Amino acid sequence: xxxxxxxxxxxxxxxxxxxxxxxxxxxxxxxxxxxxxxxxxxxxxxxxxxxxxxxxxxxxxxxxxxxxxxxxxxxxxxxxxxxxxxxxxxxxxxxxxxxxxxxxxxxxxxxxxxxxxxxxxxxxxxxxxxxxxxxxxxxxxxxxxxxxxxxxxxxxxxxxxxxxxxxxxxxxxxxxxxxxxxxxxxxxxxxxxxxxxxxxxxxxxxxxxxxxxxxxxxxxxxxxxxxxxxxxxxxxxxxxxxxxxxxxxxxxxxxxxxxxxxxxxxxxxxxxxxxxxxxxxxxxxxxxxxxxxxxxxxxxxxxxxxxxxxxxxxxxxxxxxxxxxxxxxxxxxxxxxxxxxxxxxxxxxxxxxxxxxxxxxxxxxxxxxxxxxxxxxxxxx
Numbered sequence: 001x002x003x004x005x006x007x008x009x010x011x012x013x014x015x016x017x018x019x020x021x022x023x024x025x026x027x028x029x030x031x032x033x034x035x036x037x038x039x040x041x042x043x044x045x046x047x048x049x050x051x052x053x054x055x056x057x058x059x060x061x062x063x064x065x066x067x068x069x070x071x072x073x074x075x076x077x078x079x080x081x082x083x084x085x086x087x088x089x090x091x092x093x094x095x096x097x098x099x100x101x102x103x104x105x106x107x108x109x110x111x112x113x114x115x116x117x118x119x120x121x122x123x124x125x126x127x128x129x130x131x132x133x134x135x136x137x138x139x140x141x142x143x144x145x146x147x148x149x150x151x152x153x154x155x156x157x158x159x160x161x162x163x164x165x166x167x168x169x170x171x172x173x174x175x176x177x178x179x180x181x182x183x184x185x186x187x188x189x190x191x192x193x194x195x196x197x198x199x200x201x202x203x204x205x206x207x208x209x210x211x212x213x214x215x216x217x218x219x220x221x222x223x224x225x226x227x228x229x230x231x232x233x234x235x236x237x238x239x240x241x242x243x244x245x246x247x248x249x250x251x252x253x254x255x256x257x258x259x260x261x262x263x264x265x266x267x268x269x270x271x272x273x274x275x276x277x278x279x280x281x282x283x284x285x286x287x288x289x290x291x292x293x294x295x296x297x298x299x300x301x302x303x304x305x306x307x308x309x310x311x312x313x314x315x316x317x318x319x320x321x322x323x324x325x326x327x328x329x330x331x332x333x334x335x336x337x338x339x340x341x342x343x344x345x346x347x348x349x350x351x352x353x354x355x356x357x358x359x360x361x362x363x364x365x366x367x368x369x370x371x372x373x374x375x376x377x378x379x380x381x
Contacts (some may be wrong), residue, residue, distance in 0.1 A: 005076065016221055018177045022249030026173050029253065029269035031162025036298055037257060037269035040158035042133040044165070044183050046117040047076065048213050054078050057119070058127060060138055060152055061324045062190050063231050063371050064205035069093040069349055070194060071259055072138050072148050074120055074127050076111070086111040088125050090146040092194060093318055095351055101319060102196055106142040137210065138192075150192030152207040156236065156259040158185040159267045167253055170217060178216030180242070184258050185209040187236035206231040206371075208238060218379070219343070220245065225272040225377035228256070228294045230310055230357055232370025235260050237308060237357055239294050245380055256296055258308050265361065266298035266306040275376070276311065281320070281344075286378040288346055290314055304362035312355040314348040314374065321345040325380075343379040348372070 059073040073089040085107060092102040108122035118129040124141040133151040140146070160183045169178030190207035193200040206228050214221050214246060222242040230237040239256030257267025275289035293311035300306050323343035352374055359366040 005235070009121045009192045014016060017245065019245040019247055020171055020249075022251055024169065024171050024250040025244060025251050026168045026176075027251060027253050027269070028165060028167045028255060031164060032266070032269035035163050036266070037159045037264065038163055038165075038355055039163050039264070040183055040185070042116075042118055042129065044128055044160055045133070045211060047113050047120060048215070049076060049113060049117070050078060050213075050215055052078065052081050053217055054213065054214070054215045055218050056211075058211050059209070060136065060150070060190075061208045061373060062150070062203045062205065063207070063373070064190075064201070064203055066202055066205070067095070068201055069095060069371075070201060070203065070372060072140070072150065072194075074108075074240075076120075081378055084111075086122055088122075088140050088142050090140065090143070090148055090194065092146065092196060093347075093349065094319070095349065097316075099198075100161065102146060102198075104143040104146040106140075108142065122231065145197055145228075147195035147255075148192075150190055150194065152160045152185075152188040152190045152209060154185045154188045154209075155261045157264055158209075159257055159259075159264055160184070161255040161267065161269050165255070169221065169248060173191040175376065178221060179213065180215070180221050180253070181213040182240055182255050183211040184238050184255075184257070186229070186238040186257060201333075203355060206236070210238070210240070212240075219351040220247070223250070223378075223380045225375065225379075226292075226294075227375040227377075228310065229373045230294075230355070230370055232357055232368040235265075235357055235359065235366075235368050235370070237294070237310060239271050239273065239296065241271065243358075257298070258306070258357075263301075265359070266296070266300050268296075270297035271295055284342060284344060286344055287349075288320075290350075290374050292374065292376075298362055305360075306362075307360045309358045310355055310372065313350060313353065315350045315352055318347045319345075319347055321347070328375075343377065346376045346378075348376075 008281035012279040070092040075087040111122040140148040166181040168176040170176035188207040223245040226241040228239040272295040274293040277291040278287040296308040
């Protein structure tokens with residue numbers, strides 16, 4: 001009862017949670033033991049729009065044929081069922097460092113969803129899923145510095161890990177108090193533009209989409225994250241890894257997969273991320289990675305053992321984001337009372353030497369050079 005009371009306080013006040021232990025989390029990896037992944041349907045793409053504390057996002061990453069990197073994102077946030085806000089973010093990276101990145105983050109007004117919850121609307125903003133469930137159109141006029149009009153179409157099936165894509169949190173997992181869910185479209189094509197002060201960014205090229213739901217306070221669900229989005233001529237690889245705080249046993253959850261233009265090669269919860277080399281960030285003491293290794297393990301549809309590795313130097317970071325400086329004031333209130341919480345996101349896209357995805361499918365070995373966008377996020381100790 002005391003732990004429940006502590007949890008209730010933590011959820012409202014943002015204080016640190018007590019130690020529940022690893023038995024208070026059911027990783028999606030448990031589902032993946034019998035069903036490694038499930039292909040997505042339109043139902044999987046519905047906004048949950050929870051009425052309790054949550055952060056739900058749809059994020060679209062663009063790697064253009066002209067060599068540019070950008071993303072567009074809608075965030076739906078609910079604080080303790082008291083206040084709901086939505087935000088549209090757009091970022092166009094300056095890959096050569098010759099100018100600042102273009103970063104636009106705009107609060108949205110009058111948000112609503114389509115009747116079937118698959119499309120999002122707000123004043124001067126629309127993120128619409130097509131009738132056939134195979135493409136999204138992203139439009140935003142909220143910031144004249146980044147007028148977005150882009151369509152992405154999946155060229156490979158989407159997937160979620162296990163049968164639900166969801167990890168549950170709580171001392172009574174039949175009635176969980178928190179959740180974490182991811183749905184991926186790992187390989188898409190994009191067309192359209194982001195109009196910027198420096199001219200239009202032609203988004204024609206590759207794209208990746210992820211719909212994520214943190215059905216609890218974000219810093220209660222994860223203490224750190226690693227993210228890989230690799231796009232090659234024939235293959236795409238995605239991996240999302242998070243490590244829970246000690247309150248849930250510092251449990252590591254991996255979700256990811258490898259696809260080509262026609263099919264999911266393999267996907268599941270067997271993976272690993274290693275920061276092969278690090279340096280201490282002099283401003284905040286986080287161990288910033290300088291070289292990384294992503295690993296995937298699984299089985300192909302025809303029963304072959306499948307492994308993939310992507311490793312190499314991350315080169316100079318593209319950006320370091322002080323999350324507390326960027327998020328709206330109401331979100332700050334979620335984490336303000338949490339001791340030791342100082343979230344930073346480190347973003348990378350190696351330019352001098354492209355990394356290669358090395359696949360082993362049974363006896364067959366494949367190596368393909370491509371583009372990596374990677375993030376390492378540190379939230380709490």
